[in-house]
Amino acid sequence: MGTFLSKLQQLFFPSAPSHSLEELQQRFLDNYSHFRELLTANNNALEAMAEMEQALLQGRNFSMAFIRAKSTVVAVNVFKMIENLRYVADGKYSALVPAYETIQREIDALLDQGPEPVDGAWVLPLDAVNRASVALSGEKMANLGEAGHVNNVSIPEGFVISSAAAQAVLQQNRLLTEINRIFQQTDSHNLEDMHRRSHDVQQLIQRCTLPDELEKEMYKHFDQLEAKYGAPLEIAVRSSALGEDLGHASFAGLYQTELNVDREQLVQAYKTVLASTYSTRAMTYRLAKGYRHEHMLMGVGCLVMIKATMSGVSYSSSPGGDSHYLDIYCSPGSARGIVEGTKETFLVQVSRTPPFTQRDSDRNNERKACPLTNAQRTLIATTVMDLERHFGAPQDVEWSIDSSGKLFILQSRPISTLFLEQDEPAQQIHTDAQPLLQDGVTACPGGGSGPVRVVRNTVDLLSFPRKAILVVEHPLPEWAPLLKRASALVATTGSAAGHLATIAREFGLPTLLAVKDALKVLNNDQIITVDASHRVIYDGCIKELCVTPATSQSSPMQGSPVEQTMKQVLHHITPLTLTDPGSPFFRSSYCTTLHDITRFCHEKSVTEMFRFGERYRYVKGAAKRLVDNMPMEWWVINLADGFSEGFNASEKYINISDIASSPMLAIWNGMHAFPWKGPPQVSFRGMGSILFQSTRNPGLDPAVRSAMIQKNYFLVSRNYCNLSVRLGYHYAMIEAYISSLRTERYVTFRFKGGAADEERRVARVALLTDLLNEFEFRVDQIGDALTARVEKRSLEFLYSRLQVLGYLSIHTRQIDMVMADSGQQQRYRDTFSRDIKEMLSHDGHRFP
Amino acid sequence: MTDTDSLDAAQKVSLLMVDDELEFLETMHKHLSRKGLQITTADGCSTAIKAMEADPRGVIVMDVSMPGIDGIQCLQKIKKHWPKSEVIMLTGHASIQSGVQGMQSGAFDYCLKPIDTQELVEKIELAARKFLANQKR
Helix, strand or coil: CHHHHHHHHHHHCCCCCCCCHHHHHHHHHHHHHHHHHHHHHHHHHHHHHHHHHHHHHCCCCCCHHHHHHHHHHHHHHHHHHHHHHHHHCCCCCCCHHHHHHHHHHHHHHHHCCCCCCCCCCCEEEHHHCCHHHHHHHCHHHHHHHHHHCCCCCCCCCEEEECHHHHHHHHHHCCHHHHHHHHHHCCCCCCHHHHHHHHHHHHHHHHHCCCCHHHHHHHHHHHHHHHHHHCCCCCEEEEEEECCCCCCCCCCCCCCCEEEEECHHHHHHHHHHHHHHHHCHHHHHHHHHHCCCHHHCCEEEEEEECCCEEEEEEEECCCCCCCCCEEEEEEEECCCHHHHCCCCCCEEEEEECCCCCCECCCCCCHHHCCCCCCHHHHHHHHHHHHHHHHHHCCCEEEEEEEECCCCEEEEEEEECCCCCCCCCCCCCCCCCCCCEEEECCEEEECCEEEEEEEECCCHHHHHCCCCCCEEEECCCCHHHHHHCCCCCEEEECCCCCCCHHHHHHHHHCCCEEECCCCHHHHCCCCCEEEEECCCCEEEECCCHHHCCCCCCCCCCCCCCCHHHHHHHHHHHHHCCCCCCCCCCCCCCHHHCCCHHHHHHHHHHHHHHHHHHHHHHHCCHHHCCEEECCCCCCCEEEEECCCCECCCCCCCCCEECHHHECCHHHHHHHHHHHCCCCCCCCCCCHHHHHHHHHHHHHCHHHCCCCCCCCCCCEEEEECCCEEEEEEEECCEEEEEEEECCCCHHHCEEEEEEEECCCCHHHHHHHHHHHHHHHHHCCCEEEEECCEEEEEEECCCHHHHHHHHHHHHHHHHHCCCHHHHCCCHHHHHHHHHHHHHHHHHHHHCCCCCCC | CCCCCCCHHHHHCEEEEECCCHHHHHHHHHHHHHCCCEEEEECCHHHHHHHHHHCCCCEEEEECCCCCCCHHHHHHHHHHHCCCCEEEEEECCCCHHHHHHHHHCCCCEEEECCCCHHHHHHHHHHHHHHHHHHHCC
């Protein structure tokens, strides 16, 4: 019987392992050291999680490198937390390891996701291509092939070298891994680094060999065309990447087009266009728009050259906003000069329905002396409207007319952005300021101010300062990398139909083109304001005119593949499902996200440190009762150097004067700054709610014992404090590590529960959230629980925030009972805010 | 144990920085010396091992991707022969797998390039504190 009893006793009350005092002391110090490492890792992991969430929520621009870097910081620090917890817990919680490995594998799979393998022919005749073949042909050629199937629409003959061929080229030359390696090391904020890496990758592609079978196919299709059109045949080799020419991301002019390519130049021209997948301009655009470099596969169109007498760009619905008209931009010769903005371009607006009457207004120089005949205008308008009907959306169409008068469509894509009408002549609206120039064409409305920076070459491009005004001769696509850096764009030539104008509109960059004297009047470093909407440039900075165009997208990355990846990765990192340490589901095997693991590790490590003294009967690690006149019990456990040197460790009581923990003193100071006025006056209804809740939730019953609930505990060292407090019916935890090392510093606060019904508890937490936001905490509120955090700030700031938390933990108790009354809520909020400001304004509280 | 409020520990411990990018090594050498740290450099794993054999350092900061013997293999060699030395891994190519592999092989911490120098200095201080604490045993 005795043996049975002793076994039973051992099962439920295992005796402490036998250790010498010296061993215990060393073990306690080791545990504390690992506990500190765990706290620092927790701090770093939570900070990186918050950075990822903020980047997503604030619609900031981020790259795959950012997602990789931050996920790695989180994962490595969570790994450290598990290791350190298992040390302080004598190897317990082994289920955390498989839980962590599962999450890690899931995140890795998302980050390392390569492009979908493409199956299909390497070369396709263009007349066999339509929208259904987009995965092989790329967007541009799929649209063009589709346009060729519309009645009375002609497109040039040609063939498409498919994305499957591009994939085969990269695979045969083992380039995919190498390209990924290079780009993962690229500093996306550094244009010079990006330019260098882009050059390296393009060289790799230029030097690679094509599969023999592919070369054979390319020549076979070329020879067929040459047999039909006669030798020597010249073709245009044009990009048609997957994802190019979409409504929200035009990629206008960012990839290479090679013109007048003969048989001998075919392979090299193909490689040049393929390599332009990785041009600096395409890469910066993809970063801004949230596309993954490694997912871009290039289809390439090879089209018989049209000997154009007239070319142009037409918008089937005027992007000016008047949907009754369509815009026709035109110029003699090829379309290249129009889209690159180097040629004088004419604009005519006609109604969208037959007989396509010309609009009777003359808004700027683009309209003067249109060289199109009435018959040509009608032909273009009819075809463009046919294309809009066929594709079901307004189209941006590039066209050429040959010497026989035949109209060829070279491209048809959805219009990527809208911009505002500009009917009035250039108009000075800021009468006090000096207009330097009143001229030009609005390519994107809005206004921007900054120092002038004239860009003529790559050296100028690489040294372009952020927020300067970009001034160029021609709006060439090669300046596209600067559009996210500039505060406005001015060029001496160009029209709203140019590629750079299209991209400027996508980014919402105020853009004024065809300002003939811009280079004569504007000088480097001169501060100017560009009012693109009214086509005026002023001397100096006029803040009222600096407005973001209403047409710009709220976030250029919205819905992009990189944003999708971020969301998918965050799904495994940030949701917190383990919120209640008292729940039976608060177990290592239930951790489903990295945030869960941090929460679990933190909670258990504090508990392990808390229990050490009791478990090992280590008197120095045991709790001392704090002598104080508050009607609550405060107990303090010293983890390291949290008590004064003269304090006798065998004492059961301690005075506040013997506390050497600076964060604890700051909290204590906040608690005592103002006397508590006692519980609020509760109405009969409020009290009824409390009684009802008490019957349903045994956790609210003060008679129910739990390790850290009945007494309020401080775990302290000189720089650390963890306060677990049960005041009234709510649970609060304040924790801080305040060291001189920024990486270790943080203050965190958790709050949950209350006695009233859910509505009132949530109202109290909302009030707390409001106050904590006012004092610059980062707050997450879920129902009646909140977590607030600040980290890596100045010592003074963090000490003052501990005072705030000390104050709130005392003064918000039991106020949930009166939270149904919005007037009361506001009165409490005002009182708390006033008290806290007064408390913080007092000088002389220094806690280091 | 006390919570030191300065770079006391880092200044007491000798530091070895290992990277094949010589320009980076030179910049870091200048910067960390100005902070009062005793730093020597090595351009690869074999040089680092020789330096450790001649004079074991307390803290090593090492790039993960180096030609020849890579940073992870080098870390494993160092931890095998000098288990008390603390190693901080650097990488310009963030990958969870390589980060975790480094930690499993005994790295103290993991730092991403481009380097936030203040962050690296603080990590060196923390690693030095751990090294000194372990030395006392």
